[in-house]
Amino acid sequence: MADINTFIQAVKLPVMPEVAHALIRTLNDEDADVVTVRDIIAKDPALTTTLLRMANSALFGLSRSVTTLDSAVSVVGMTQIRARALGICMSQVFKLPDTINRLEFWRYSMVCAGYAKFLAHKVHIDEQQAWLTATMLRLGELVVALQNPEVIPPIEAQPLNPGERWQRERQLIGYDEGQITAEVARRWDFPEEVVMALAHCADPLAAVGQSPLCAVVHLAAMWADQSRDMAALKASVAASPPAVLAYLELDLAALLEEVPDPEQFSDISALLH
Numbered sequence: 001m002a003d004i005n006t007f008i009q010a011v012k013l014p015v016m017p018e019v020a021h022a023l024i025r026t027l028n029d030e031d032a033d034v035v036t037v038r039d040i041i042a043k044d045p046a047l048t049t050t051l052l053r054m055a056n057s058a059l060f061g062l063s064r065s066v067t068t069l070d071s072a073v074s075v076v077g078m079t080q081i082r083a084r085a086l087g088i089c090m091s092q093v094f095k096l097p098d099t100i101n102r103l104e105f106w107r108y109s110m111v112c113a114g115y116a117k118f119l120a121h122k123v124h125i126d127e128q129q130a131w132l133t134a135t136m137l138r139l140g141e142l143v144v145a146l147q148n149p150e151v152i153p154p155i156e157a158q159p160l161n162p163g164e165r166w167q168r169e170r171q172l173i174g175y176d177e178g179q180i181t182a183e184v185a186r187r188w189d190f191p192e193e194v195v196m197a198l199a200h201c202a203d204p205l206a207a208v209g210q211s212p213l214c215a216v217v218h219l220a221a222m223w224a225d226q227s228r229d230m231a232a233l234k235a236s237v238a239a240s241p242p243a244v245l246a247y248l249e250l251d252l253a254a255l256l257e258e259v260p261d262p263e264q265f266s267d268i269s270a271l272l273h
Contacts, residue, residue, distance in 0.1 A: 008183045011147045019044045020089035034078045059267045079128040087135045097145045099152040111227045114265025115220035140180030162225040166202040176202040204241040227262035
């Protein structure tokens with residue numbers, strides 16, 4: 001098996017816009033404040049417009065509309081606006097091949113992110129970091145599509161049980177999408193905690209040994225695999241690895257009662273412009 005760095009180097013990765021790189025730098029800067037993030041985003045009028053449209057969508061359920069970036073940051077919050085801005089940037093630079101259903105791909109990513117945020121809240125870790133990390137998870141599959149497009153149909157063949165995509169990816173190319181996304185995230189200077197969470201989230205035992213963020217993304221991804229039907233979703237929740245639940249100190253009975261409807265996370269309209 002080729003080294004994963006060799007695999008990544010053989011792919012012509014998309015070029016992230018400067019606004020995205022500037023926002024990523026603020027993730028590593030404890031002194032970055034609301035003004036810094038706002039000014040970075042404001043340099044990109046199209047991104048600002050998309051963020052305002054997103055902030056005014058039913059997804060956020062705001063009691064009043066926001067018409068300026070300042071008001072959006074004030075009402076929604078800096079960390080959430082930054083995470084959403086990065087999500088939009090990544091959705092725009094990664095082009096999906098015809099073998100991947102664009103709507104389904106980004107819907108999965110948003111549902112996975114939504115469940116990661118839900119779980120992060122329950123275990124008291126950074127909700128926006130969890131949202132962003134989960135949003136990025138499947139970008140590794142798009143890197144695979146750039147290098148080996150012929151392996152995508154067997155990876156995506158239905159039925160696809162929770163976690164089965166990762167198994168197929170390892171069998172066909174030697175790595176899962178999380179490991180590949182982690183290497184891309186490292187090259188883009190994402191925080192090391194995000195990189196390591198992505199690198200290990202496909203393996204429940206490794207996730208438990210890595211970090212709460214990693215374990216949260218693992219569960220969110222497994223649940224998102226069965227998010228088209230509430231009965232199937234609850235079956236996936238019920239099948240959550242006990243070691244991961246114990247590590248995060250989560251009660252399975254409570255999760256089954258409280259797990260949100262995936263439709264509240266599945267608005268992808270802002271990612272498709």
